[in-house]
Amino acid sequence: MNNLRRLIIKGSMAAGTLGVAVSAGLLMPTTVLAAWPANAFGAKDMTEGLANLLGSSDMAESGDIKIKAPDIAENGAVVPITVTATMAGVESITIAAPNNPAPLVASFDLAGGAHGYASTRIKMGKSGDVIAVVKAGGKLYTAKKGVKVTIGGCGG
Amino acid sequence: MTLSRREFLHLMGMAGAAGLLPGSLRASSQRPADLYEIPRFGNVCLMHMTDCHAQLNPVYFREPNVNLGVGAALGKAPHLVGNAFLKHFGVAPGSQQAHAFSYLDYDVAAKTYGRVGGFAHLASLVKRLRAERGDGNSLLLDGGDTWQGSGTAYWTRGKDMVEACNMLGVDIMTGHWEFTYQDREVIENIGEFKGEFIAQNVKVTEEALFDYKFSDFDGFDEDAGTAFKPYTLRTINGVRVAVIGQAFPYTPIANPQRFIPDWTFGIQDERMQAMVDRVRANEKPDLVVVLSHNGMDVDLKMAAQVTGIDVIFGGHTHDGMPAPTLVENSSGKTLVTNAGSNGKFLGVMDLDVRNGKLQGYQYRLVPIFSNLLPADPAMQAYIDQVRSPFKAQLEEPLALAEETLYRRGNFNGTFDQVICDALNKVNDAQISLSPGFRWGTTVIPGQTITMENVMDQTCITYPETYRREMSGADIKAILEDVGDNLFNPDPYFQQGGDMVRVGGLDYVCDPNQSFGKRISEMTLDDGTRIEASKKYMVAGWATVGSQSPGRPIWDVVADYLRDQKQVKITKLNTPKLVGMKGNPGLEDYPAA
Numbered sequence: 121m122n123n124l125r126r127l128i129i130k131g132s133m134a135a136g137t138l139g140v141a142v143s144a145g146l147l148m149p150t151t152v153l154a155a156w157p158a159n160a161f162g163a164k165d166m167t168e169g170l171a172n173l174l175g176s177s178d179m180a181e182s183g184d185i186k187i188k189a190p191d192i193a194e195n196g197a198v199v200p201i202t203v204t205a206t207m208a209g210v211e212s213i214t215i216a217a218p219n220n221p222a223p224l225v226a227s228f229d230l231a232g233g234a235h236g237y238a239s240t241r242i243k244m245g246k247s248g249d250v251i252a253v254v255k256a257g258g259k260l261y262t263a264k265k266g267v268k269v270t271i272g273g274c275g276g
Numbered sequence: 277m278t279l280s281r282r283e284f285l286h287l288m289g290m291a292g293a294a295g296l297l298p299g300s301l302r303a304s305s306q307r308p309a310d311l312y313e314i315p316r317f318g319n320v321c322l323m324h325m326t327d328c329h330a331q332l333n334p335v336y337f338r339e340p341n342v343n344l345g346v347g348a349a350l351g352k353a354p355h356l357v358g359n360a361f362l363k364h365f366g367v368a369p370g371s372q373q374a375h376a377f378s379y380l381d382y383d384v385a386a387k388t389y390g391r392v393g394g395f396a397h398l399a400s401l402v403k404r405l406r407a408e409r410g411d412g413n414s415l416l417l418d419g420g421d422t423w424q425g426s427g428t429a430y431w432t433r434g435k436d437m438v439e440a441c442n443m444l445g446v447d448i449m450t451g452h453w454e455f456t457y458q459d460r461e462v463i464e465n466i467g468e469f470k471g472e473f474i475a476q477n478v479k480v481t482e483e484a485l486f487d488y489k490f491s492d493f494d495g496f497d498e499d500a501g502t503a504f505k506p507y508t509l510r511t512i513n514g515v516r517v518a519v520i521g522q523a524f525p526y527t528p529i530a531n532p533q534r535f536i537p538d539w540t541f542g543i544q545d546e547r548m549q550a551m552v553d554r555v556r557a558n559e560k561p562d563l564v565v566v567l568s569h570n571g572m573d574v575d576l577k578m579a580a581q582v583t584g585i586d587v588i589f590g591g592h593t594h595d596g597m598p599a600p601t602l603v604e605n606s607s608g609k610t611l612v613t614n615a616g617s618n619g620k621f622l623g624v625m626d627l628d629v630r631n632g633k634l635q636g637y638q639y640r641l642v643p644i645f646s647n648l649l650p651a652d653p654a655m656q657a658y659i660d661q662v663r664s665p666f667k668a669q670l671e672e673p674l675a676l677a678e679e680t681l682y683r684r685g686n687f688n689g690t691f692d693q694v695i696c697d698a699l700n701k702v703n704d705a706q707i708s709l710s711p712g713f714r715w716g717t718t719v720i721p722g723q724t725i726t727m728e729n730v731m732d733q734t735c736i737t738y739p740e741t742y743r744r745e746m747s748g749a750d751i752k753a754i755l756e757d758v759g760d761n762l763f764n765p766d767p768y769f770q771q772g773g774d775m776v777r778v779g780g781l782d783y784v785c786d787p788n789q790s791f792g793k794r795i796s797e798m799t800l801d802d803g804t805r806i807e808a809s810k811k812y813m814v815a816g817w818a819t820v821g822s823q824s825p826g827r828p829i830w831d832v833v834a835d836y837l838r839d840q841k842q843v844k845i846t847k848l849n850t851p852k853l854v855g856m857k858g859n860p861g862l863e864d865y866p867a868a
């Protein structure tokens with residue numbers, strides 16, 4: 121199964137659509153990866169995790185990144201997040217939820233020529249921002265969007 | 277003492293002579309023959325009802341004395357109550373309109389003017405307006421929350437209302453509480469509904485699309501992934517009218533997701549913009565309206581962000597607004613209405629649409645006084661027939677009301693207090709929690725509280741009660757969470773309900789604070805401070821996450837009422853408010 125998965129991922133890379141998806145060890149068994157960046161996805165602090173993964177936490181806010189996420193999550197266990205980055209030369213899209221115990225959630229490496237687009241589901245224990253960090257042309261850009269996780273009930 | 281129609285009209289005449297009538301009526305050259313004489317205007321008439329909550333027969337319904345606006349909403353419609361409301365909308369104090377729109381002198385006025393709403397009375401008005409506007413020149417829109425809220429709707433799984441709406445001739449509807457039946461029942465009810473059910477903001481989840489169980493349903497669009505038809509186009513008197521549906525965006529959060537696991541909602545204002553643009557480009561409509569269950573604050577924000585909508589006909593927040601709010605956005609203006617609840621009003625908008633554009637409008641939110649409008653015989657016969665199997669249950673007397681029992685308002689109403697007290701007493705709990713719904717009819721002093729009144733306040737499809745220990749921190753977390761749903765300054769984070777009702781618990785609430793900081797000084801009724809780490813026995817109902825183990829809430833409340841025999845509230849657990857002095861959304865509040 122791991123082989124098959126690896127093949128699929130290889131295939132998708134060759135097609136230049138979507139590269140490697142890593143999600144806190146959920147999407148992919150850690151054994152598959154030669155170098156699982158435990159110091160990034162295991163970090164309790166977002167800045168530290170981002171620096172460990174991307175080599176820097178020095179980033180600029182960008183209006184070219186759009187995060188689509190619900191204002192209030194229907195289910196905190198599966199919050200749909202879509203990140204679209206329209207700048208040139210997008211190399212990777214990283215998603216973080218700073219209020220999660222391990223804030224770094226996923227990072228997508230994109231092959232050259234790929235659209236700056238990543239869509240996934242993330243788990244959020246409580247309300248907070250969802251942060252996207254886009255690496256493009258060797259530089260880091262960021263944007264955020266608030267998502268509320270509520271206990272629900274009491275609707276009019 | 278209830279006035280007859282003739283006595284009432286006589287009284288109206290006197291009020292007119294005494295200068296008590298609202299400006300719009302006084303200004304007309306001749307005294308109106310009756311309240312329901314609404315002059316024709318323009319060429320298209322859109323009638324709008326919303327949030328009747330399955331009240332087939334006339335009811336009492338007290339408007340709130342607490343409807344706080346915070347942030348940008350401070351002092352603006354719909355966050356006005358009582359005298360501030362009347363002043364803002366130019367409604368004469370003491371008039372029958374003032375009774376319809378406000379809580380002022382409620383006990384006396386309710387006895388004078390009688391019950392409001394009722395489908396048979398509504399049907400008479402709708403028929404009359406249809407006839408006056410001419411065949412095919414009007415549409416009847418229903419904003420939803422129509423198939424839930426009464427004992428008979430609960431026992432027939434919404435079907436009594438589907439047929440009543442068919443008889444009334446509802447042309448187009450959207451929904452919210454309609455989705456609180458099982459999904460197959462929702463699909464079945466919509467199948468039996470003769471009008472069109474529309475919602476642009478309900479999609480089938482990506483997981484469910486693989487093997488969708490309702491793939492044969494008419495409104496489902498596999499390519500778009502939408503579960504229901506998003507919009508419809510009607511030609512009214514030669515005018516092309518596009519109506520886009522907006523269901524309650526937070527249905528799976530405010531109500532159980534487990535009944536409708538395959539559907540995902542959300543405000544989806546980008547999708548709304550795309551929809552408006554596409555409809556305008558492809559269908560070339562003369563008028564674009566949205567039939568919305570967003571709630572008024574969300575509608576006002578949406579109207580400021582989405583361009584190209586002429587009118588949003590709104591509901592959900594149960595705001596009976598005599599006039600629309602005009603909202604400017606980057607490319608034009610949008611009218612936003614809200615048409616109250618419990619069958620009390622019919623919104624009537626006459627529009628002048630020419631040369632592919634809205635040129636002018638006339639709007640009335642017409643109160644349905646059952647003493648002034650005759651009951652439509654066919655509708656009344658249907659209502660009597662659909663109620664007959666449940667008559668004995670509904671009419672069971674439980675206790676006598678010694679004061680007005682109501683719910684609507686940001687904090688505990690008196691009927692909520694009855695429910696909370698019942699939970700504490702019957703379940704032997706220290707603290708009780710009850711949802712801040714905005715529906716639930718009113719019982720006036722001297723009236724016998726029947727099982728029907730209890731059902732009107734409680735009948736949901738997840739009525740089970742619980743009794744469990746919670747820490748002080750847990751209780752505070754619940755209050756903060758619900759408080760943020762009500763007082764978050766960004767309307768898109770509001771769910772449109774009121775604050776959770778509490779029994780046995782007092783607290784201080786500062787609505788202007790941010791999340792987690794609004795609630796303080798929590799104490800038990802005897803003044804003992806609530807401690808974060810200490811455990812308290814809590815009773816409640818209406819859990820959305822999973823089914824609770826206890827008896828349905830109406831049985832608990834009925835037990836309590838039978839035991840009490842007479843009901844007078846000794847203590848109302850409403851919070852002490854901070855920072856709300858002078859807020860026009862607050863009147864006659866003991867602890868401001």
